[in-house]
Amino acid sequence: MKPAISPSRTLALPLLLAIGLTLAARSAGPALYVSNEVANTLSVISPQTDSVVATIAVGKRPRGLAASPDRRTVYVALGQDDALGVIDVAGGKMTRTIPAGRDPELVVLSPDGTVAYVSNEEIAHASAIDLATGKILFSTPVGVEPEGVGLSRDGKKLYVTAETNNTVSVVDTKTGQVLHTLHVGENPRTVAFTPDGSRAWVSAEAGGNVTLIDVATDSVLGQFPIRDGKTKPVRIAFSPDGRLAYLTEGAAASVSVVDVARQAVIDSIRSAGDHGASHSPRTANGCTRRTGGPTRCR
Numbered sequence: 001m002k003p004a005i006s007p008s009r010t011l012a013l014p015l016l017l018a019i020g021l022t023l024a025a026r027s028a029g030p031a032l033y034v035s036n037e038v039a040n041t042l043s044v045i046s047p048q049t050d051s052v053v054a055t056i057a058v059g060k061r062p063r064g065l066a067a068s069p070d071r072r073t074v075y076v077a078l079g080q081d082d083a084l085g086v087i088d089v090a091g092g093k094m095t096r097t098i099p100a101g102r103d104p105e106l107v108v109l110s111p112d113g114t115v116a117y118v119s120n121e122e123i124a125h126a127s128a129i130d131l132a133t134g135k136i137l138f139s140t141p142v143g144v145e146p147e148g149v150g151l152s153r154d155g156k157k158l159y160v161t162a163e164t165n166n167t168v169s170v171v172d173t174k175t176g177q178v179l180h181t182l183h184v185g186e187n188p189r190t191v192a193f194t195p196d197g198s199r200a201w202v203s204a205e206a207g208g209n210v211t212l213i214d215v216a217t218d219s220v221l222g223q224f225p226i227r228d229g230k231t232k233p234v235r236i237a238f239s240p241d242g243r244l245a246y247l248t249e250g251a252a253a254s255v256s257v258v259d260v261a262r263q264a265v266i267d268s269i270r271s272a273g274d275h276g277a278s279h280s281p282r283t284a285n286g287c288t289r290r291t292g293g294p295t296r297c298r
Contacts, residue, residue, distance in 0.1 A: 033087075035063055058078065142160045143163075146160050182220055205233060
């Protein structure tokens with residue numbers, strides 16, 4: 001299936017996990033990096049031309065992606081290599097790998113770009129890796145089948161969803177200690193933060209809802225359904241002003257537009273595929289899902 005990007009509403013690519021960044025050395029504009037789990041490659045896509053401009057060979061079962069703050073490096077979780085692949089953006093190739101614990105799923109970087117945090121799905125851990133030395137700083141047990149990872153704005157707390165336990169573990173990024181375990185909706189997939197950093201939203205794919213967490217107190221503020229509660233929300237992206245949230249809806253191949261203040265769906269956008277959301281290709285945190293993998297998007 002050929003990925004489709006709407007220039008007006010910028011929907012995500014089907015079954016991908018992508019990030020957007022400016023490739024100054026390789027192209028004149030922004031680009032999307034997309035992990036292809038079966039092909040063991042990354043695709044570089046120009047949102048200006050809706051075309052693949054490069055393909056980069058990586059390790060086995062590439063999954064989550066994160067860009068360095070200076071946008072010169074992309075890190076990709078390699079599930080079957082138990083590693084992070086390090087991609088040189090200017091050179092367009094993987095230069096090395098860094099051990100990341102067993103079966104890394106998704107990855108997020110510290111605000112200064114020196115530490116990577118991953119969810120290790122098979123062993124139900126979350127790990128922190130020093131990117132300069134390759135040392136694993138901690139590997140902490142969390143809930144069963146961890147997936148989504150997100151950092152508080154100050155980088156002091158890591159939030160990790162657990163699909164089987166229906167929980168979010170809040171981990172101290174300095175000590176690796178689990179500070180809180182919060183109960184959320186059924187089959188939680190993504191943790192996303194409002195632009196001001198005050199709230200975390202957690203999508204529940206099987207529950208068809210979103211749980212809101214107060215980041216300052218790590219308390220659950222409430223929960224609201226996405227439309228009739230029968231949809232399957234997976235990825236979340238916010239508009240830059242924080243007024244709107246965009247939630248992909250699994251196999252429904254649509255994106256719900258949510259009024260953040262009202263916590264209500266105000267529009268639904270049809271997409272060419274499912275499981276992805278990215279408000280703008282020029283942001284560093286697009287969030288679509290990988291190609292060629294199982295339809296559960298893991």
